[in-house]
Amino acid sequence: MRLTRMLLVALLGFASFSLQASEQVAIQRLTTLLNQAQTISGRFSQLTLDGSGTQLQETSGEMALKRPGQFRWHTDAPMEQLLVSDGEQIWLYDPDLEQVTIQKMDQRLTHTPALLLSGDVSQIADSFEITLKEGGNVVDFILKPKAADSLFESLRLSFRNGVINDMQLIDNVGQRTNILFLGVQMNPPIPASQFTFEVPAGADVIQE
Template sequence: MRDTQTQRTSPLALAASALGLTFGAPAWADDAAERLTERLEPLESYQATFEQQILDGSGDRLQSARGEMWLARPGMLRWEVDAPYSQTVVSDGDDVYMYDPDLEQVTVQEMDDRVTHTPALLLSGSVDELTENYEVFHEQDGGDDVFTLVPISADTLFEELSMVFEGETLSELWMMDSTGQRTSITFSNITLNGYIATDMFDFEIPEGTDVIREGL
């Protein structure tokens, strides 16, 4: 696999593109949604390190990133990219802050439906809303359970999202956007339902930072 020229991508965009899987009878959907609900309902918090790859439609790597994430229901997320560029996304359940320290810029958005369709934030939301807004399919791959979500509405940041579970633990996300660009996020050092201090989801805008407010 060859590297192409590295381009900077916003954190929400990094958390939004996917893999297309082919499935058979759509009658699987109800059973698949029930199985996915059984996996996600017990999830109250999730902490992990991640490795992320963005691939173009030909499978060539466009960008790599790594970092750490913390997630708690309802609607709270901290997503920190450590390398190659430092970027942070924080959701306190009401607003989402996207901070780029190199640009000294933070974008603030309300937690509207489009923002919550970002994969990481989608995981922190209601399971009922998830199964109402996506058609869910399931297959097994080498002992792992793979659930693929296809949005019912066109107003999403991805066309397909696949969640890979090793046993009861979410280990990987695959996404594809409308251009065919795919994003793979692999999680490790995972802690399920551990204690996460609430101030982890607070964001204080650094002095001298340019603030862009969208929808506020």
């Protein structure tokens, strides 16, 4: 009986060690993939579904990212919007409303998903529990936020041949946002002007 108990404890200890080791492998793989691109540009196609799978919104546009924490996310008409960050603050411009919202950048990866691709990679292990699944030339990473106040419940990052391919976010009510990246270029030269924004004349400004 005592031997059986000792064996059970040893097996549980081994299982815990294996789980920690596999998570370390996932963290290292994801960190390596993200670090290989200091800048990224391309197009995106975004689809949002509610908890029952009903389509809520479909958009597309262009994006540009640069470490640390800079991004430009331009959604095409007819739902045109421009989201720009210089790493310290974010501008959200709605040309139809002629309105600009300015707010301080939230540096938490669990609150600003774009920072997973453009932010400080060293924070990932502190912010998420990470697992990976690999098949052929595709590697999927599932990220579960450790913080209780995260804006999403889980996030999947998928890489194909070492290049970011798509992202899926699931929030606390089951709403899913799928983002497919198209024509991705890694480490292209991107001018600094892409990550700043001048408020158009006559636009209303909301400072948060």
